[in-house]
Amino acid sequence: MIVLYIIRRPRIGKNEPPLVPYTIPILGHTFNYLFNIRKFIKECKKQYGECFSIYIFGEVVTVLSRDSLTEVFKSPDDFDFTSATNEFFPLKSLLPYNADVDIKFHAKTTREQISGKLDTNIGIIRKYLVRGIDEWIGDCNEPKTIHSAWYLVNRIIALPIANILVGEEAASHEDLVKSLGDLAFDLGPLLIIPPILFFIHKKLHELVITLPLRFGWNPVSRHREVVVNRLKPIVEKRLKEKDELGDNYKPYNDLFEYYMNRPDFDNTKPNNLHLHVDNLFAITFAAINTTSKAAVDALYDLAGRPEILDELYEEALIIDKECNGQVTVADVQKMVKLDSFVKESLRHSGNIIFLPHYVISKGYTFSNGLTIPGRRKIILYTEDMLKAKENFGEDAEDFKPFRFVNTNSPATKVDRSYIVFGGGKHACPGRFFAINETKMFLHKLILKYRVSTKSGKIEDKIYIGPLTSPSQSGIVFENRI
Numbered sequence: 438m439i440v441l442y443i444i445r446r447p448r449i450g451k452n453e454p455p456l457v458p459y460t461i462p463i464l465g466h467t468f469n470y471l472f473n474i475r476k477f478i479k480e481c482k483k484q485y486g487e488c489f490s491i492y493i494f495g496e497v498v499t500v501l502s503r504d505s506l507t508e509v510f511k512s513p514d515d516f517d518f519t520s521a522t523n524e525f526f527p528l529k530s531l532l533p534y535n536a537d538v539d540i541k542f543h544a545k546t547t548r549e550q551i552s553g554k555l556d557t558n559i560g561i562i563r564k565y566l567v568r569g570i571d572e573w574i575g576d577c578n579e580p581k582t583i584h585s586a587w588y589l590v591n592r593i594i595a596l597p598i599a600n601i602l603v604g605e606e607a608a609s610h611e612d613l614v615k616s617l618g619d620l621a622f623d624l625g626p627l628l629i630i631p632p633i634l635f636f637i638h639k640k641l642h643e644l645v646i647t648l649p650l651r652f653g654w655n656p657v658s659r660h661r662e663v664v665v666n667r668l669k670p671i672v673e674k675r676l677k678e679k680d681e682l683g684d685n686y687k688p689y690n691d692l693f694e695y696y697m698n699r700p701d702f703d704n705t706k707p708n709n710l711h712l713h714v715d716n717l718f719a720i721t722f723a724a725i726n727t728t729s730k731a732a733v734d735a736l737y738d739l740a741g742r743p744e745i746l747d748e749l750y751e752e753a754l755i756i757d758k759e760c761n762g763q764v765t766v767a768d769v770q771k772m773v774k775l776d777s778f779v780k781e782s783l784r785h786s787g788n789i790i791f792l793p794h795y796v797i798s799k800g801y802t803f804s805n806g807l808t809i810p811g812r813r814k815i816i817l818y819t820e821d822m823l824k825a826k827e828n829f830g831e832d833a834e835d836f837k838p839f840r841f842v843n844t845n846s847p848a849t850k851v852d853r854s855y856i857v858f859g860g861g862k863h864a865c866p867g868r869f870f871a872i873n874e875t876k877m878f879l880h881k882l883i884l885k886y887r888v889s890t891k892s893g894k895i896e897d898k899i900y901i902g903p904l905t906s907p908s909q910s911g912i913v914f915e916n917r918i
């Protein structure tokens with residue numbers, strides 16, 4: 438303990454943000470971080486200002502609010518998100534076949550092949566959301582209560598995404614869709630293991646959580662097996678068609694076809710299919726759980742506020758009549774009240790501090806004059822920005838569903854204050870897809886059901902350290918007459 442105390446003792450340089458004092462050596466602020474984060478961080482900011490450092494899991498982490506937070510997004514050469522997340526979540530060990538693939542590849546693919554093809558794919562999104570809702574929520578002539586709705590919403594949201602990623606033929610296999618949908622849920626436990634071993638050495642945490650992987654246990658393996666087995670015959674069929682039809686071959690409109698047309702696709706090489714399936718998993722991981730969380734949070738927000746349901750229903754009815762149920766991207770854009778509601782729901786996602794980054798340059802000096810050294814971990818006080826009165830008005834703390842109507846500020850628009858999709862060069866390229874799917878899901882749901890919470894109250898989210906998970910209480914679905 439003494440050796441640990443000496444080697445892990447925080448050293449704060451000149452002109453750095455202040456280190457919040459703590460009483461228990463080694464442990465520092467870890468307890469507050471895990472169990473009392475909202476109050477703790479709020480008080481730290483009040484006392485120590487915009488930027489301050491806390492001591493958690495054996496390291497100094499600098500917390501940035503408002504203006505300094507914005508500088509992180511503007512300086513991608515100084516701050517890196519991927520290396521900070523890999524520390525908790527060793528995606529490279531979980532997806533070993535594409536370990537060399539850069540995040541830039543997935544960002545470009547998302548931008549061009551997923552968000553960029555919304556107009557073409559909106560019909561698929563519509564068709565499979567309706568199918569998922571009919572199949573898994575179904576007829577609610579008698580009120581039906583669903584608890585822990587995230588899992589169910591995740592299944593529904595995964596269905597159109599699977600169809601867009603691998604095409605309708607492959608996605609007709611239930612086990613494949615289930616594997617893509619379950620992937621992030623199965624990896625979730627790895628994410629919430631507190632990095633206790635960071636107290637000794639950072640690498641030790643990674644070593645221990647990847648130990649089972651070294652002995653052959655990998656939560657991704659069984660999903661990979663399902664997806665490879667389902668895709669293999671489809672790849673062979675497409676290659677045969679290409680061979681036979683030559684220039685007359687009509688490419689399929691899914692992401693896997695895009696992978697198949699890349700120079701690194703070579704079905705004769707061992708494990709080449711595995712590489713592309715791992716690429717698919719990386720996109721799946723970024724796309725499905727995030728979108729389903731946005732959708733289920735919005736669903737709980739809606740169910741707890743019956744007064745807004747009728748207003749959204751009126752809007753949905755008008756648009757539905759205009760397009761006869763065949764909603765296009767232009768129709769989704771017309772859902773301005775729903776857009777504002779989804780944006781407000783995302784603003785209230787409740788994460789307190791989020792998006793850790795490492796300083797990857799030699800050091801960084803903020804415009805307020807404070808300096809942080811290279812290799813320092815920073816974390817963004819996102820709640821502070823998303824609830825700032827300067828940006829959202831005196832009632833910034835309140836949930837006002839139609840706050841953004843007539844403000845020319847759609848849910849997809851990333852700006853200085855609305856940072857749920859990050860910001861700058863690395864702002865989420867999948868946000869156009871995610872918002873369109875979430876809105877389409879809620880639109881179809883509002884037309885079909887009355888929803889309410891079983892308790893009749895607005896349900897609180899569950900906190901896991903500084904991050905939230907959707908409520909697990911019951912939601913009641915009832916057919917509209």
Ligand code: HEM
Nearest residue numbers: 518543544723724727728731858859860863864865867871
């Ligand atoms: C509501 C749903 C979503 C939320 C809240 C969300 C949030 C985020 C955030 C906060 C980042 C980090 C941004 C930064 O570093 O500044 C990010 C990055 C990313 N997201 Fe999303 N995301 C969502 C949906 C999606 C979807 C549907 C896809 C793919 C289809 C996707 C693909 C990506 C990719 C590839 C990156 C990395 C971008 C880069 O590093 O350049 N996301 N997302």
